Amino acid sequence: MLARTLRRMSTQAKAEMAGAVGGEGLAPKPTGLVMQIIVRRDLMTTHGWPVGPLMAQAAHAASAVQHLHADHPDMKRYLAGDDGQAWKIMRKAVLEVADEDALHRLHSSLETAGIPHHLWVEEPEHFPTALAIVPNKRGKALKRALDEAGATLWK
Numbered sequence: 001m002l003a004r005t006l007r008r009m010s011t012q013a014k015a016e017m018a019g020a021v022g023g024e025g026l027a028p029k030p031t032g033l034v035m036q037i038i039v040r041r042d043l044m045t046t047h048g049w050p051v052g053p054l055m056a057q058a059a060h061a062a063s064a065v066q067h068l069h070a071d072h073p074d075m076k077r078y079l080a081g082d083d084g085q086a087w088k089i090m091r092k093a094v095l096e097v098a099d100e101d102a103l104h105r106l107h108s109s110l111e112t113a114g115i116p117h118h119l120w121v122e123e124p125e126h127f128p129t130a131l132a133i134v135p136n137k138r139g140k141a142l143k144r145a146l147d148e149a150g151a152t153l154w155k
Contacts, residue, residue, distance in 0.1 A: 028085035033078045033135035034093055036142075037062055038151055040103055040129060041096040054129075058094060061120035061132035069116050069134045078135035090135075095146065096154040103128055106149035113141040 037058045043049040069075045079087045097103050107119045107128075116134040121127065136142060 026083075028088045029081055029083050030089060030091075031077050031081045031086050031135075032137055033074055034091045034138065035062060035065070035078065035135045036093050036095055036133045036138075036146070036151075038095045038097055038103065038106060038131045038133075038146075038149075039154065040099055041154075042099040043129060046099075057120060057122065057129040058132075060122075061118060061130035062092065064120055065116075065118040065132035065134060068118055072116055072134050074135050094154045095151045097149050097151050100128055102149045102151075103131060106145060106151060107131060109145035109148055110142075113145055115142055115145065 039054055039058050039061075043054060043057075044051070066075065066079075077086065078090060097106060103119070107117070110117045110131075110133065115136075118132055119128055120130045120132070122129050133142070
């Protein structure tokens, strides 16, 4: 009976119920911020990396950018929002670039544009694998940098 009732409830009602059960009130308010994580496609296609290690590289990059830029206003808002609950509804987009050269081009473009990010380099091999960008609303400079590096949604 409960399962049938839950299936019929709207997403908003379920979110509000979850918040109420957890004692934290209404559903979190979206911030509009998205963290982009860019991974090299050639690690899978050319170097034969399995999906699991690629996922680990994306997680490393995301964790590093969060740690290194913890005091950045957009990172704080991404994690807390206006109601202290934004961490419950974080948004991330996983993108791909063709290879190491494209990842380095993106890194250079972001540096030039002053866009905070972190290039994850796997050690001890000193092998760049992924890059994460501080949560943002994808401004023109970021869009240009992603386009110039050939970054597309990972599919």
